[in-house]
Amino acid sequence: TQLLEQSPQFLSIQEGENLTVYCNSSSVFSSLQWYRQEPGEGPVLLVTVVTGGEVKKLKRLTFQFGDARKDSSLHITAAQPGDTGLYLCAKGPANDYKLSFGAGTTVTVRA
Amino acid sequence: EAGVTQSPTHLIKTRGQQATLRCSPISGHTSVYWYQQALGLGLQFLLWYDEGEERNRGNFPPRFSGRQFPNYSSELNVNALELEDSALYLCASSFQGFGYTFGSGTRLTVV
Numbered sequence: 501t502q503l504l505e506q507s508p509q510f511l512s513i514q515e516g517e518n519l520t521v522y523c524n525s526s527s528v529f530s531s532l533q534w535y536r537q538e539p540g541e542g543p544v545l546l547v548t549v550v551t552g553g554e555v556k557k558l559k560r561l562t563f564q565f566g567d568a569r570k571d572s573s574l575h576i577t578a579a580q581p582g583d584t585g586l587y588l589c590a591k592g593p594a595n596d597y598k599l600s601f602g603a604g605t606t607v608t609v610r611a
Numbered sequence: 612e613a614g615v616t617q618s619p620t621h622l623i624k625t626r627g628q629q630a631t632l633r634c635s636p637i638s639g640h641t642s643v644y645w646y647q648q649a650l651g652l653g654l655q656f657l658l659w660y661d662e663g664e665e666r667n668r669g670n671f672p673p674r675f676s677g678r679q680f681p682n683y684s685s686e687l688n689v690n691a692l693e694l695e696d697s698a699l700y701l702c703a704s705s706f707q708g709f710g711y712t713f714g715s716g717t718r719l720t721v722v
Contacts, residue, residue: 533711540715540716541715541716542615542701542703542713542714542715542716543654543701543713544713545711545712588653588654590654593705593708593711596659596666596667597642597644597659597661597666597705597707597708598644598656598659598667598669599644599654599656599703599711600656601646601653601654601655602653603651603652603653604653
């Protein structure tokens with residue numbers, strides 16, 4: 501059972517367009533991480549958010565953490581083919597240091 | 612600095628056989644985590660080793676086991692392989708939950 505729900509499952513857009521992916525849970529997160537995973541590679545950490553209402557920017561990527569700390573979004577402005585990948589949100593690490601992942605959103609940016 | 616390294620990159624086994632996967636953590640990291648990434652299911656937590664001890668395991672049968680060596684490297688063993696064990700197996704390392712970093716994974720195919 502996934503504790504984190506990610507939507508949409510798949511997203512295909514043209515280069516230059518914007519996109520938003522979502523991560524939701526019925527329970528509160530102590531912290532949330534966003535990863536990007538490219539084919540044949542392991543997930544790479546993009547950002548960690550810990551404070552409700554927090555907004556973090558990483559170049560063209562904007563990450564928001566909901567006020568109630570139950571949801572988060574990732575917005576990409578002017579997407580490029582290099583943004584193609586699987587975007588994963590993860591809860592934790594908790595006291596047991598493990599991460600609990602959503603199923604991910606597969607993003608394809610067409611040139 | 613070398614990242615988390617996993618070997619082999621690919622492994623093909625027959626149903627019923629045993630598979631051994633290896634992971635070397637980042638220097639200074641004492642914890643190693645194993646995750647299974649099956650198609651469409653996201654990352655599922657398998658095992659956590661710290662200081663040579665198994666600290667936690669996910670909802671997987673006892674066929675999945677492992678160990679951590681004095682140099683903090685780790686081995687994952689999967690016995691009596693089943694077709695549904697086919698997946699990407701990812702190893703991550705950290706020091707007390709910090710610096711969580713994934714390797715590129717071992718693609719296990721059971722035929």
